[in-house]
Amino acid sequence: MIIDSNCTLGPWPFRRLRHSDAAGLLGLMDGLGITQAWVGAVEGIFYRDMAAANEQLLERISGHEDRLVPWAVVNPAFPGWEEDLQEAEQAGFVGVRLYPNYHAYDLADPRLGDLLGAVKALHWPVAIYARVQDERLHHWHMLVPPVGFAGLPQVVERFPDLPMVICGQTWQFAQQFRGLFAGTNLYLDISRCEGVAGVADMVQAIGADHVLFGSHAPLFYLEAAVLKIQEAGLEGTAREAILHGNATRLLG
Amino acid sequence: MVIDCHIHLMPHPGETQAQAARRTLAAMDRLGIDKACVSLGDRLIVQPNATELREQNAWVASTVALAPDRFIGFVYCSPNHPELSLELIEEYAVRGGFRGIKLWVCQLADHAGNDAICRRAAQLGLPVLAHTWVKVTGNMPTESTPDHLVTLARRHPDVNFIMAHAGGDWERGLRTVRHVPHIYPDTCGNDPEAGFTELAVALVGAERLVFGSDATGRSFASQLAKVTGADITDDQKRLILGDNLERLMPA
Numbered sequence: 001m002i003i004d005s006n007c008t009l010g011p012w013p014f015r016r017l018r019h020s021d022a023a024g025l026l027g028l029m030d031g032l033g034i035t036q037a038w039v040g041a042v043e044g045i046f047y048r049d050m051a052a053a054n055e056q057l058l059e060r061i062s063g064h065e066d067r068l069v070p071w072a073v074v075n076p077a078f079p080g081w082e083e084d085l086q087e088a089e090q091a092g093f094v095g096v097r098l099y100p101n102y103h104a105y106d107l108a109d110p111r112l113g114d115l116l117g118a119v120k121a122l123h124w125p126v127a128i129y130a131r132v133q134d135e136r137l138h139h140w141h142m143l144v145p146p147v148g149f150a151g152l153p154q155v156v157e158r159f160p161d162l163p164m165v166i167c168g169q170t171w172q173f174a175q176q177f178r179g180l181f182a183g184t185n186l187y188l189d190i191s192r193c194e195g196v197a198g199v200a201d202m203v204q205a206i207g208a209d210h211v212l213f214g215s216h217a218p219l220f221y222l223e224a225a226v227l228k229i230q231e232a233g234l235e236g237t238a239r240e241a242i243l244h245g246n247a248t249r250l251l252g
Numbered sequence: 253m254v255i256d257c258h259i260h261l262m263p264h265p266g267e268t269q270a271q272a273a274r275r276t277l278a279a280m281d282r283l284g285i286d287k288a289c290v291s292l293g294d295r296l297i298v299q300p301n302a303t304e305l306r307e308q309n310a311w312v313a314s315t316v317a318l319a320p321d322r323f324i325g326f327v328y329c330s331p332n333h334p335e336l337s338l339e340l341i342e343e344y345a346v347r348g349g350f351r352g353i354k355l356w357v358c359q360l361a362d363h364a365g366n367d368a369i370c371r372r373a374a375q376l377g378l379p380v381l382a383h384t385w386v387k388v389t390g391n392m393p394t395e396s397t398p399d400h401l402v403t404l405a406r407r408h409p410d411v412n413f414i415m416a417h418a419g420g421d422w423e424r425g426l427r428t429v430r431h432v433p434h435i436y437p438d439t440c441g442n443d444p445e446a447g448f449t450e451l452a453v454a455l456v457g458a459e460r461l462v463f464g465s466d467a468t469g470r471s472f473a474s475q476l477a478k479v480t481g482a483d484i485t486d487d488q489k490r491l492i493l494g495d496n497l498e499r500l501m502p503a
Contacts, residue, residue, distance in 0.1 A: 015423070017446060018483065134443050136387040137421055143388065192443065196279045196468045201264075217446070220474075223481030224444040227473030231279050 003036045003247035004029070004225070005127075006167050006189045006214030009060045009068070010042030014139055019218035022064050028222045029067070035244070036067050037217075040097045044073025045132060050084045058091060069251075071095040071127065076115035077105040085118055094251060095125040095163075099132070100147045107151035116159050125163035125185075125250050131192060132168070133219070149177070156180050163250045167214060168192045174205035181206040187246060189214025190228055199232035199242075208238035212246055253494040255324075256280075256288040256472070257352075257414055258381060258440050258464030261315045262295060269294070269311070273318045276468060280322070283472050286494070288465075290315050291326035291354035291381065298392070299358050300328075302336050309340050313348060324501070325350035326381055330358050331365025341372050351501040352414075355382040361396040362403035370408040379412045379500040381438070385420030398428035405435050412500050414462055417441035422448050426455045436496065438464035444474045449482035449492070458488035462497050 011020055019028050020042070029037060039061060043053035054072045061068040072088035074081050074096050085096070096119050100106060107128075119126050130147045138144060149166075156164070163185040166173075171193050180186060188206065190199050191214045202211055215225035229239065237245075263272035280288060293308025300308060308328050316323040327344045329337035344350040353373050355361060361382050373380050384398045385391060398419040405413050411434065418437035419425015422445075429435040437452060439461065452461045465475040479492050 015445075015447060018450070019446070133445075136385070136389050137442070137445075138388055140388055194469065194471045194474060196276050196472060198471050219446060221444045221446050221477045221481035224471075224474040224477035227283060227477050227480070228471055230282055231471060231473040233278065233282055 001244045002032075002034045002213060002226075003038070003244045004034050004215050004217065004222070005038050005165060005212040005247050006191050006216050007037040007039045008042045008216075008219065009039050009057060012042055012219060013046065017218045022060050022068060025218060026064060026067065028217060032222055032226050034222070036069060038069045038071055038095070038247075040071045040073055044097065045099050045102050048078060050075055050078070050081070051087055054084070054088055054091070054093065065092070069094055071097045073097045073099065074115060075099075075103040076111040077103050077109065081115060082118065085115070085122075089122060095127060097127045097129065099129050101144050102132070106148055107155055112155075113158065116155070116162060120159060120162045123252065125165065127165040127167055130166055130168040130173075149173070152177060153180060156184055156186060160184055163187075165189060165212060165214075165250070168216065171195055171198045171201040171205060174202045178205045181210045185250070186210060187212050187250065190225055190242070191216035191220060193228065197232045199228050200234065203232070203234065203238060203242075208234070208241045209246060211242045212250075213243050253287070253498065254285045254463070255494040255497045256285055256465050256467070257438055257462045257497050258416060259288045259290055259467040260292045260469065261290055261312075262468050269315065270318060272468070273315060273323075277319060277322055279467075279472050283476055285472060285476070287322055287324055288467070289324045289326050289352060289381070289497075291352075292328055292356065298394075299332070300330060302333055305330055305333055305336060305340070309344055312350075313344060316350075324352070326352040326354040328354045328356070329369045331355070331363040331369065332358050334365045334368045337369050338372055341369070341376070341378075345376060345378060351378065353378050353380045355380060357383055357392055357395045359394050361400040362407075366404055367407065370404065370411050374408060374410040377502045379414055379436075381414040381416055383416045384425060385417055385441075386424055387420060398425040401435065402429060402432055405432055409434060412436060414438050414464075414500070416464070417466070418448070418452065423451065426452055430455050433460070436460045436462050436500065438462045439478050439492070440464035440466040440470060440475045444478050444481075449478050449484060453482075453484050453488060458484065458491045459496060461492045462500070463493045
């Protein structure tokens with residue numbers, strides 16, 4: 001059993017993707033033995049109207065909710081996010097995705113604290129995207145800096161029990177913040193974990209209980225995440241935790 | 253046979269060369285990578301002086317000696333030191349069994365200092381692996397784009413060039429070299445963005461794409477998946493994963 005914690009659906013504005021609809025992603029998943037994928041709307045990265053983006057996602061996954069589990073994109077720096085979150089809860093979403101750099105706020109922003117408090121009240125998890133695409137390859141007139149994580153310790157201190165996934169970070173990041181993870185619900189996905197057997201280095205730094213299988217498909221080749229697990233040489237409980245155990249626990 | 257055209261053996265802090273080599277070979281084993289071409293040295297030096305250039309090549313030679321059936325050396329040359337580069341080619345390629353040349357970022361690829369290096373590469377039938385990137389955030393002043401490599405390649409039509417990173421901005425890089433048949437893009441050094449290999453096969457053909465990972469900075473897995481996860485035929489994958497490179501290198 002494999003749960004992919006990091007997938008998106010919808011047209012990427014800067015390149016034609018071959019598997020950006022439900023049928024395409026499910027085809028990839030079937031080929032690689034992926035049981036379930038957590039999905040968010042690409043439009044949520046770029047729209048102002050998050051409710052519209054989330055609604056499009058639900059339309060896309062209609063009939064496939066058993067395998068494509070929807071996460072709502074919410075922007076705490078935009079008016080009305082409280083209503084967006086409420087609508088998402090009523091519509092069957094299971095968690096919240098955040099893009100602080102695309103939505104122009106940082107981790108110290110008090111509006112983020114308000115949102116995380118509301119998410120905690122729902123007993124939902126939250127995913128913070130560190131990067132969507134390598135900055136060196138951004139569009140010439142849409143240069144989006146990576147998210148700064150200097151404020152992460154304060155966020156974790158304030159919300160120690162909140163299930164929180166940071167997507168798109170490295171094993172070096174895991175080493176830098178290794179002291180934050182013990183006793184928390186903080187996780188890293190492996191979508192941008194590089195280096196030779198880099199996932200093993202990430203596990204060594206923060207423990208397998210804090211690492212999630214995540215591919216960033218269909219922007220990335222889904223197979224990359226599968227091969228990273230193979231490259232790391234992980235076995236037994238550590239492998240099972242990363243492939244599905246942590247994800248299952250995270251969603252309760 | 254799966255051959256990686258582009259790795260650098262750079263140990264973690266506190267790790268010995270032998271330990272880094274074992275860790276690298278173990279990862280290759282888990283993924284079915286038979287051989288890897290090693291270049292540069294134990295660290296990245298943007299402007300290596302003569303002593304550093306010698307030391308970095310000696311590091312690669314001692315890496316190859318740890319597993320000569322798995323590692324293939326590429327001679328690290330510098331257009332800032334063309335005479336020394338020719339000496340290093342004699343020492344490591346002619347007498348030492350290295351099977352390619354590496355150019356990195358000390359000068360742009362079309363620098364005149366590369367001409368003597370390329371003339372010797374042509375005589376010996378050595379492929380030249382040359383760094384290229386186009387960064388929207390800005391290149392280093394002496395960091396080549398695919399355009400610089402095309403200029404060099406047109407001066408040396410009898411040399412086969414491997415365009416490292418497919419230009420970084422691969423949609424641009426692949427188009428830039430599309431009609432320069434002796435430039436072979438490699439697959440490595442950026443995120444495993446979907447569509448890369450399909451576009452490369454469409455633009456330059458499977459016969460001109462070469463698998464590389466840029467390990468140990470990059471993951472073998474993320475770069476290998478660009479090929480194994482691509483919607484292309486098994487025959488095309490075989491060409492990219494090893495057959496093309498084997499054809500480019502001298503025996």
